[in-house]
Amino acid sequence: xxxxxxxxxxxxxxxxxxxxxxxxxxAVFNEVVKTGIGQRIEFRFVLPDGSLREMESRCGVxxxxxxxxxxxxxxxxxxxxxxxxxxxxxxxxxYDTLTQLPNRRLLEDRLSQAMLASKRNxxxxxxxxxxxxxxxxxxxxxxxxxxxxxxxxxxQRLSHCVRKVDTVARYGGDEFVAVLSELGEKxxxxxxxxxxxxxxxxxxxxxIYTLQYTNDEGxxxxxxxxxxxxxxxxxxxxxxxxxxxxxKWADMAMYHAKKNGGQKICFPENCEDVTQSGQFSVPVFx
Numbered sequence: 535x536x537x538x539x540x541x542x543x544x545x546x547x548x549x550x551x552x553x554x555x556x557x558x559x560x561a562v563f564n565e566v567v568k569t570g571i572g573q574r575i576e577f578r579f580v581l582p583d584g585s586l587r588e589m590e591s592r593c594g595v596x597x598x599x600x601x602x603x604x605x606x607x608x609x610x611x612x613x614x615x616x617x618x619x620x621x622x623x624x625x626x627x628x629y630d631t632l633t634q635l636p637n638r639r640l641l642e643d644r645l646s647q648a649m650l651a652s653k654r655n656x657x658x659x660x661x662x663x664x665x666x667x668x669x670x671x672x673x674x675x676x677x678x679x680x681x682x683x684x685x686x687x688x689x690q691r692l693s694h695c696v697r698k699v700d701t702v703a704r705y706g707g708d709e710f711v712a713v714l715s716e717l718g719e720k721x722x723x724x725x726x727x728x729x730x731x732x733x734x735x736x737x738x739x740x741x742i743y744t745l746q747y748t749n750d751e752g753x754x755x756x757x758x759x760x761x762x763x764x765x766x767x768x769x770x771x772x773x774x775x776x777x778x779x780x781x782k783w784a785d786m787a788m789y790h791a792k793k794n795g796g797q798k799i800c801f802p803e804n805c806e807d808v809t810q811s812g813q814f815s816v817p818v819f820x
Contacts, residue, residue: 552578552586559591563606566593570603576613588614630704632682633689641703641711645777648701648715653772658717658724662732663766663784664692666708666739667796672759680747681708684761687745691738695731710763711781717769724769725801732765732799739763740797764792765799 551559555577562575572594579589591610595603628640636644645661652659666688673681685708692702692710701713714731717724743759766787770780783802791800 550580552580554578563593563608566595567603567606570595570597587612588617630689633686633704635689635693635710636701636703638703638705641701641705641713642777644701644703645713645780648713649770649772649777649780651715651772652770656719656771657715658719658721659770659772660714660717660724660728661768661770661780661784662712662714662728662735663705663781663788664710664712664735664763665788665792667762667764667792668759669708669761672745672757672761676747676757680745680757683745683747684743684759687743688739688761691741692735695734695738700731711784721769728767728769729799729801732767732801736763736765736797736799762797764788764796766791767799767801 548556548560559575559577562573565571566573572592574590574592576588576590578586580586589610590613591608594607594609596605596607598604628637629635630637648659651657669681669684672684685704688710689702689704692712696702696712696714699715703711703713705711712731712735714728717727740760740762743761745757745759746754747757749755766784766789768780768784768787775783787800787802791798794800
């Protein structure tokens with residue numbers, strides 16, 4: 535399966551195990567030798583050409599008549615295809631197939647984790663709810679294929695605007711949500727940082743898009759398109775409300791920004807403004 539010089543029968547050669555997995559495999563092997571109790575382990579195996587295979591090994595022992603361990607037996611097989619299928623299933627379950635961003639299900643999980651961490655460490659987080667402006671005319675004029683191309687480009691631009699601890703997800707249609715974590719313990723500083731990220735997103739999305747489509751004659755035609763976003767932003771510390779309410783408040787803030795001309799950021803001063811009256815005491819930021 536692996537070629538003449540790298541058969542799974544030679545898995546006792548730890549050098550052929552991927553470096554990041556090697557010590558873990560060695561520890562499991564030594565534990566089997568020490569206790570005589572069989573174990574199962576997964577690891578990556580390096581082929582002669584440098585490529586990797588996902589392996590599953592089961593270790594056991596052979597004992598003599600007195601119960602002493604004579605040999606350790608390792609049976610291994612390639613599970614690379616199974617791992618690939620598992621990854622594809624996971625991607626379908628948790629990632630948007632068009633943009634490859636987290637989908638709504640994974641967003642809810644990430645938001646839940648961010649809220650728990652915020653409640654535990656006292657650091658603010660934020661939810662940014664984005665709705666694209668001038669998206670429908672592109673779809674209506676050139677078709678859904680062109681709209682899809684724009685959404686892919688939007689996803690890439692948004693992903694470059696956030697930090698590693700943050701999450702950008704496609705919420706549905708032309709709506710996106712960002713969850714910002716670890717914004718600090720002071721509200722004013724957290725608000726400034728969240729607003730800075732929102733402004734960075736707006737600036738990135740406002741840059742003209744150059745998209746291509748194939749016309750009825752089979753010719754590729756370039757189209758220049760302007761598309762910005764209306765953004766609603768809500769701060770949280772994990773104590774105010776459920777994630778459903780946070781998303782609802784951020785959504786309401788976004789619609790307030792859109793109602794005030796679009797291409798704006800609405801940052802309510804507090805959540806009570808949203809829940810009680812649907813109005814916002816803080817002006818819409820330009």
